[in-house]
Amino acid sequence: MEATERTTYGILAQFDGPDKLIEAAAKMRDKGFKQWDVHSPYPIHGMDGAMGEERSRLGLMVAAMALLGGLGILYFTYWTSAVDYRFIISGKPYFSYIAYIPIFFAVCVLLSAFTAVFGMLGLVNSKFHHPVFYSDNFAKVTDDGFFVSVLAEDPSFDKVQTKTFLEEIGGTNVEYLEGDD
Amino acid sequence: MLGNPGLHDVTETIAGLAERKETPIWWWVAMGISTPIAIMLLAVVGYLIWNGIGVWGVNNPVGWGWAIVNFVWWVGIGHAGTLISAILHLLRQKWRTSINRFAEAMTLFAVMCAGLFPAIHVGRIWVIYYMFPLPNQMAMWPNWRSPLLWDMFAVGTYFTVSLLFWYTGLIPDLATLRDRAKNLTRKKIFGALSLGWRGGNRQWKHYELAYLILAGISTPLVLSVHSVVSTDFATSILPGWHTTIFPPYFVAGAIFSGFAMVITLAILARIVMPETKNYITMDHLEKMAKVIMVTGLMVGYAYSTEFFIAWYSAWEYERFAFINRAFGPFAWAYWIMITCNVLTPQIFWFKKMRQSVVVLFIASIFVNIGMWFERFVIVMTLHRDYLPSSWGYYTPTWVDIATYIGTFGLFFTLFLLFLRFVPIIAIAEVKAVLPHAQPHGHH
Known part of the structure; x- marks a missing residue:
């Protein structure tokens, strides 16, 4: 089989520990990169600030779904017990809210739990097939x-300059993320 | 954490336990005992469904027997897992990271065992869908005023949320197993299960918030579940059941028994897997012993409050119910309860006792026996009500006993599978609280 042209999807650089990583993140932010991320074995405090990340929207999503679910079940219990199938039990009103x-x-x-988990899975943009x-x-x-x-999709991405920049800010094992598919 | 492990040591130790090539002997022995018992559970449940609940010891006047005792007992045990994972997370108790994973697993398996009993006690199990608000051929809807329906919603929600919480916590650790996998099958299995996790900060920020939200909603949930369970009793008009103390009293009892079960399992895990000793330390066991002592005092306080209120109510039936509890035909059960639940935890006033593995193990077993008897004592309130002509006694049948023992088979079979194949300590969470894990100037 003939070797096909390998596409460059991005660049990956390794850093030595959380301190170096958070410094590098601040420099990446200041340089104006958009399609980039830092990766670590566990969440690092203060990284959102260093990356210039906004707060997660997940809280709003969960609140909205909890409200919707609450109103929905309130209406459903009302409709089933006071409209569709009325019966008196222990002398209580039809709609014993x-x-x-x-x-x-x-x-x-x-509903909050489902939204928190599946909303999170949606927001984290997990892919089985990611360039990294x-x-x-x-x-x-x-x-x-x-x-x-x-990632190569970043407007300021340049195959040579970005690689040099990552090395300048302390990255080691800098490598191209390349694949032939 | 003992031994000051680095990031890589943590991965090696914990992931290594789940990746062992050779299954240890103790695992086969334990599985060899628990699996037949779990199969026996299947057989007795089949026998019960075939013959009807007449094969149990329930009758008039005691219409509720071991089934509800076992149900409340197993649900209660489950609560410690949620308490550790949710409430201690909100309180930022870092020590919880070593024990939350397997406490959560314990929750899931305990709730499975618990949920079995209400499901099989209905008699005609093939129409159990009447419990769900589904449109049906009789154009009927469930009675939303019934605590039994609340129970179904509470326990169903509890199981679902516990499962989601547990799985969310597992995602980064499953990614660890994926990245360490040596062969393609393991790579594919853990690759699929870890959902493409790549540890990006743009992932962690949503992940951490999701985790916080789950902890935030699980906290009131765990308190509400056992409160709802207690309303099964408290909304009736039976003397001895119809009290407002039931919800907090049940919740305290649940935490009490759950922590005892965590101690039992933690000590066993430390014995069969000595590698975990650096993570599940004596300090953890001691802290849990303190929780047991506090909740044991709460439970003891609740017992005495019940007696005080019975006396203070000046209502002869209420007074009789309690005097009968302590000195009637079921007095033996009452005093087992008092011995195990009120007297046993008092030994934890002494640091020496809190730090002795043998004492902790025996005391934790005692607490769980005591908490089973607490529910038994409460249910047996049924045996003597207003009319002496309708008094009776309750004796379980062999089916009651075999079903209860069978749930242990189910519980330990699931727990052993968990110990063998899943990282039993939350790797990513432990790493995040290591001494040098966070950048300087940030906490």
Whole structure:
């Protein structure tokens, strides 16, 4: 089989520990990169600030879904017990909303949890096939490796200059993320 | 953390346990005991469904027997896992990172065992879908005013949220197993399970918030679940059950028994997997012993409050219910409860006792026996109500006993599978609290 042209999808650089990584992140931010990320085995405090990241929107999503779920189940319990299938039990009103609070609460919690988890999975943009996985060295990210990755889609990406910049700010094992598919 | 491990040491130790090529002997022995018992559970449940709940010891006047005792007991045990993972997370108790993963696993398996009992106790299990608000051929809807329905929603939600919480915590660690996988099958399995996790900060920021939200909603959830369980009793008009103390009293009891079970399992894990001793330290066991002592005092306080209120109510039936509890036909159960739940935890006033593995292990078993008897004592309130002509006694049948023992088989089979194949300590979380893990100037 003939070797095909390998496309460069980005550059990956390794850094020595959380201190170096957070310094590098601030420099990347100041340089004006957009399509980049830092990778670490665990969350690093203060990294959002160093990267210039905004707060996650997840909280709003969860609040909205909890409200929607709460109103939904309130209406549903009302409709089933006071409209569609009315019956009196222990002398309570058809719509005994106080007795429905445990159900209301459970549904709010359930919807919040689903939104928190599946919303998070949506927001983190996880892909089984991401350019960083072209690097063999990247396997260290879940062990003890700290990395900065820049994608080629970034407007200020330049194959030579970006690589030099990553080396200047202290990156080691700087490598191109290349694949032939 | 003992031994001052580095990032790589943490990965090696914990992931290494899940990646062992040779399955240790103790695992096969334990599996060899628990699996047949789990299969026996399947058989007795089949027997029960075939014959109906007449095979249990329940009858008039005691219409609730071991099934609800076991249900409340297992749910209660589960609560410690959520307490450790959620409430201690909100309180920023860093020591929880070593024990939260397996406490959460314990929660899941305990809730599975618990959920079995309400499911099989309904008699006609093939129409159990009536419990769900589904449109059906009779154009009926569930009665939302019933605590039994609240229970179904509470426990169902609890299991689902616990599972989501557990899995969310596992994602980065499954990615660790993916990156360490030596063969293609493991790579594919853990690659799929870790959902393409790449440890990016743009991922961590959403991940951490999701984790915080889950902790935030699990905290009121865990308190509400056992409160709702207690309303199964408290909304009835039976003397001895119809009290407002039930929700907090049940929650304290749940935490009490759950922490005892965590201690039991942690000590066993330390014995069979000595590698974990640097992570699950004596300090952890001691802290949990303190929680047991505090909640044990709460439970003891609740017992005495019940008696005080019975006396203070000046209502003869209420008074009788409690005097009968302590000195009636089921007095033996009552005093087992008092011995195990009120007297046993008092030994933890002494540091020496909190630091002795043997004492901790025996005390934790005692607490769980005591908490089983607490629920038994409460349910047995049924045996003597207003009319002496309808008094009776309750004796379990062999099916009751076999079902209860069977749930241990199910619990330990699942727990052993967990110990063998999943990182039993949260790798990413432990790393984040190591001494040099965070940059200087940031905390």
